Amino acid sequence: MIKLIDIDQLKEGDILAEPLYNVHGHILLPANAVISNKCLKLLKTLNIQNVTIKRIDKDNQNESLTEEEIETSLKKLLENLDWQPENDYEMELLKMAAIHKLKGKDLE
């Protein structure tokens, strides 16, 4: 999974998903560069604010979800609501949230 993070969250050993450019458009680090401690300090002094890194996604294997998985996730969501869906649109929104939770596509 590709994840956009604040420079403060970048750790030694993280892998860049995309090349990192300076303000003039020059490449500072190529894609797939592994962040070293030295890099980390350098990027902070250059006032780089956010970077895109690759993170192993535990749900990555689970691209095609089964109906059963979605139903279970939806049921859990519905249990925590203080209202219940009254039309197809509301149901679809909640199903979307249930799928999103399972897929782990959330970039946060």
Place this chain on the structure above:
Amino acid sequence: MMNVEKILENLDEFPTLPTIYSNLLECISNPRSTVNDVAQIISKDQSAALKVLKSVNSPLYGVSKKVETIKDAVFHLGFNEIKNLVVALSVVSTFKNLKPTKNFSLLEFWKHSVAAGVTSKLLGVASGEKNTENYFLAGVIHDIGKLFFVQFFNEEYDNLLDHANQNNIEITDAEMNYFGINHIKIGEKIAIKWQLPDIFRLVIKHYHDLEYSNGNSMIIASVSLAEYIAKLLGLGLRNTRRTILRPNPKIWEVLKLNKGQLLELYPKIIENYNQSIQILIVN
């Protein structure tokens, strides 16, 4: 409560959009301007030009063949949409150095705003709206008023957010209680200051309450639902309230989506969101 007039005096100091925008505005308002003229203005700003090209080639704009030049980008998007894209890019870069607070992350704010932008556009298209050139920008700037508070009342606003989060209070209510004015009203004033077309002010004003005149209902309902979906999926700023609220039912009357359409949009929302945050937010 603070003195609202005093608070509003700060608007004079609130950033204006970069000159590329005023140059574009002037150029586009001249009926004799050509695609070349517009392309020339954008090309002068290297970083904007690069981002414009990346954006036009992203799925958000649905251009089927690869766009290689700014001139082509202007040709494919048209004057208004390219101007809106430049505004969206400019707004993000204008506030790059805004001081974040413990409870307000600029990155999360923009992620939420971009999610609302791409989703608004997708909803507009899904609802059958032919002209969706304002939808992306409208979503991106719907919460712009919050940046005013972060800029001028950094510490107070941080405390306010903390208080609202702890006590499960709507941020707009907390703002009204403390400042006597909320980010929606401030956002409207920013839209005027930036000389954006009035539709953007109307979206900022009404996406919360959906009380609006007929002609603009589609874009307002789209931004409203897009904002809801961004919160629901946790794209960027999370819903500070612990519970998921029911969406405003007026949305469905306006958008008239078909059964299954919302769910079909989900993968597109995620794809567009991922690509757009890379283009707009990354240095």
